[in-house]
Amino acid sequence: MPTRGQMARYKELRATLAREISAGRYKVGDRFPTDLELSARFRVSRHTVREAVRGLQELGLLSRQAGSGTVVRARSVEPLYTQRVDSLAELAEYAADTRLDRRQEGFVVVRQGLAELMGRPPGERWLRVAGIRRAVQGNFPLCWTEIFLAERYAGMRDRLDDGDVPIFNQVAREYGLDVTAVEQRISAIAMPPYLAEWLGAAPAEPALLVRRSYYSGAGAPFEVSLSVHPGDRYAYTARLTRDRKTENA
Amino acid sequence: MPTRGQMARYKELRATLAREISAGRYKVGDRFPTDLELSARFRVSRHTVREAVRGLQELGLLSRQAGSGTVVRARSVEPLYTQRVDSLAELAEYAADTRLDRRQEGFVVVRQGLAELMGRPPGERWLRVAGIRRAVQGNFPLCWTEIFLAERYAGMRDRLDDGDVPIFNQVAREYGLDVTAVEQRISAIAMPPYLAEWLGAAPAEPALLVRRSYYSGAGAPFEVSLSVHPGDRYAYTARLTRDRKTENA
DNA sequence: CGGCGGGCATTGTCCGGACATTTTGCGCTT
DNA sequence: AAGCGCAAAATGTCCGGACAATGCCCGCCG
CATH class of the missing domain: 3.40.1410.10 (Chorismate lyase-like)
Structure with a gap:
């Protein structure tokens, strides 16, 4: 497949989904679409969907539970500051x-x-x-x-x-x-x-x-x-x- | 494939590699084996290798660079303390x-x-x-x-x-x-x-x-x-x- | 001798498919 | 009506393959 714009599909998808969450299409506490639904909607493989969702998970926007589904956890990421103290x-x-x-x-x-x-x-x-x-x-x-x-x-x-x-x-x-x-x-x-x-x-x-x-x-x-x-x-x-x-x- | 012990392959592999790094088989600064090498050595797909390596990357033990390879960054994870200040x-x-x-x-x-x-x-x-x-x-x-x-x-x-x-x-x-x-x-x-x-x-x-x-x-x-x-x-x-x-x- | 360019090695991305595992809930049994 | 068990649905794991993007090195050419 030729170069699309420039961004990887999963990054593009991740950004799109983050925008939709931020815009309120999926509210905090709501069920998030399943892998298969997103895969169908965006015409990408489930692998790509999972890669995108994984990112949103790490950002704290989504949480997943095997068998249960995916849930919206936050509407947006707030900047977070940390003091690192290695070795205490x-x-x-x-x-x-x-x-x-x-x-x-x-x-x-x-x-x-x-x-x-x-x-x-x-x-x-x-x-x-x-x-x-x-x-x-x-x-x-x-x-x-x-x-x-x-x-x-x-x-x-x-x-x-x-x-x-x-x-x-x-x-x-x-x-x-x-x-x-x-x-x-x-x-x-x-x-x-x-x-x-x-x-x-x-x-x-x-x-x-x-x-x-x-x-x-x-x-x-x-x-x-x-x-x-x-x-x-x-x-x-x-x-x-x-x-x-x-x-x- | 039937249930192996209980742990997923990539987790087992991740633990094994972490142990080897800790034991000094790969030293800090050294090149780490290639995806393909690990794939061959452990008889798992490259996908599984990548999953394991990704974990070690998040732990800060490894770092990867497209085109260049994988490098050992730390010998073990030291406990790390952080002060979280959300929103500053x-x-x-x-x-x-x-x-x-x-x-x-x-x-x-x-x-x-x-x-x-x-x-x-x-x-x-x-x-x-x-x-x-x-x-x-x-x-x-x-x-x-x-x-x-x-x-x-x-x-x-x-x-x-x-x-x-x-x-x-x-x-x-x-x-x-x-x-x-x-x-x-x-x-x-x-x-x-x-x-x-x-x-x-x-x-x-x-x-x-x-x-x-x-x-x-x-x-x-x-x-x-x-x-x-x-x-x-x-x-x-x-x-x-x-x-x-x-x-x- | 130095710079440029191309090829190769390595990681990154993406696909399609197949099972495994975990929940949930429906329906049958008691 | 209560409880058990199984099927369906959802995420988790894993495979094999293909090509893209990135660095790096080496060899060619000026």
Whole structure:
């Protein structure tokens, strides 16, 4: 067959169907025509129809179910931005090259104030490990860190390594947990006086409080960490990129 | 053909090839066998090979190039976390329900200090619009915002709407820009005295400084915004989720 | 020696057909 | 009327083949 215009048939068909969905010919929730119907209507093989539909599926416009049929899921694709954090350790930014200088350790029952900081209800019991994170180079203090580990994983206590591997990672590995989500919260606070000295910072100077909650499956996080960074030594940076099969039009 | 074990051939093949890549039989950067070679080796049709390879491609293990061949791109899939920000306006959190109370406006040539805050070299000329962002409900001041617009797009100046739609969005729409990336930087500063009064905050109290740079294609951002949030009125929250086609094994 | 052009290898597109698998629902049986 | 089972419909998988489009390399020619 000679060159048609320029676009492949399945791309043309994909665009046509996307337009029809967008125009409202098929509404969200509606059944979408079957492969055979589209094949007949557009005079293309079922293979080509499937290729086109597959694309719309990946875009989230359609969903298919063997035996049941194809359903319209969305009217149009909204641009979607994602922050990619490969390996997750990147999130902690200074992952390697730092060391945890452990200062305090033990079980705590969290009360009102701390519970609020942790984003958990009061009364829960956690294993708390706190200390100063320092640069390996120069031993310079970077931040104060408090790590709260859910009681059932407290067995890790004596095997925690203060080196390169993040604590949550050690725990996840040891217990076979699958870290499915991490929530991060950043706020500004005044540097607490009792930390100022340790961090070599001025009391009450602006600081970043970073809370990270690590989830494995639904429900409560298995670890929560709180870090206080002096304002002049840290900034959190993220880059969001638009993320969609661009490909041809 | 009767039921083989249970898995579809292309899935079996996909798993086998993934294993071989992981085991190092094909190294990163190496040429991967041809469709025809695999077809012959595994006694399956080229269609089936392509289906399997397509999967490995989506996983990022392989990349193909018409005329050139298939190349190994990664040895294994590392878990990948993404923050999804649909519609991007979500990023600004209080997107709707707020209003910009414009206070200052005009061209500026940025000097050392401001340039550093903006993450740009000194000497550039930008259109600066600054003001207080308030909650529609109650007119309560939320933050001080400075928006810098690249000179080329300064024509928008008289058409800027202070309502729901973020400025960067208005500009992008007007000039047909494709916002491909947004970089966000969060740091802690002391509330500048001259802003404290306007925001109803205490001078020198901890505040969050949020910088967002909007990119359209490579090169310099077309807009940079700086916002100062009183520490007690704002926290930045993000949720990263693991994100991988689970499907069957 | 360098550039251009054509042939070859490789992936991309498309067809037609054949079963397999999954749902749904109708109709028969109890 | 309730339940079971099977047929029909829909998507999923797989084959074989054909040609198009794309890169790449090598050889010819200036």
